[in-house]
Amino acid sequence: MNICAVFEHLLAPHRCLLCGGGCRQALCPGCLAQLPQAPKNGEWLEDGLQVQASWSYQPPADTAVLSFKYGGGESLARLWAQQMAPRVDGQPVLQQALTERVALLRAVRTRATPPQQGLSREARLRNVDGAFRVPARRQQRPVLLIDDVLTTGASLRALAAAARAAGAGRIEAVVMARALP
Numbered sequence: 001m002n003i004c005a006v007f008e009h010l011l012a013p014h015r016c017l018l019c020g021g022g023c024r025q026a027l028c029p030g031c032l033a034q035l036p037q038a039p040k041n042g043e044w045l046e047d048g049l050q051v052q053a054s055w056s057y058q059p060p061a062d063t064a065v066l067s068f069k070y071g072g073g074e075s076l077a078r079l080w081a082q083q084m085a086p087r088v089d090g091q092p093v094l095q096q097a098l099t100e101r102v103a104l105l106r107a108v109r110t111r112a113t114p115p116q117q118g119l120s121r122e123a124r125l126r127n128v129d130g131a132f133r134v135p136a137r138r139q140q141r142p143v144l145l146i147d148d149v150l151t152t153g154a155s156l157r158a159l160a161a162a163a164r165a166a167g168a169g170r171i172e173a174v175v176m177a178r179a180l181p
């Protein structure tokens with residue numbers, strides 16, 4: 001490794017998930033700028049759950065999210081949290097979760113469910129209904145649900161129901177990308 005390569009490696013220890021170029025985080029600035037942004041105001045699901053998405057699940061954001069799911073790991077999560085933090089200004093639950101260390105509760109599946117891909121909206125709702133359990137915590141604690149892709153919202157609704165059953169207070173959700181159902 002020559003001195004330039006050493007220097008480049010020190011400055012750019014990661015490879016961009018999309019173009020493979022050296023960079024200091026999961027995506028290089030050029031690729032990051034190309035990700036289609038989701039509407040900034042978020043949206044409300046039918047059951048009153050507010051969801052904030054960072055990106056629209058279209059090229060090249062879909063590739064980045066898939067890379068994250070299948071091996072891109074923590075570096076994209078870190079970049080995503082940085083991107084998301086300014087969006088949640090004034091929303092204490094989200095801001096606290098994304099900028100401070102908070103207790104993470106992992107929802108557990110109560111049964112195996114087939115993948116949601118390719119299912120109709122009704123089938124998706126049926127597929128995940130009652131499929132999650134959240135460990136009980138002190139009553140009325142705010143809960144932030146974190147997921148990778150929002151399509152019909154079936155998984156988030158099932159997770160919110162599980163959180164409510166565990167005594168959660170205010171519930172909000174963030175996702176990396178919003179897909180069209």
Ligand SMILES: [Zn+2]
Nearest residue numbers: 016019028031
């Ligand atoms: Zn790149």
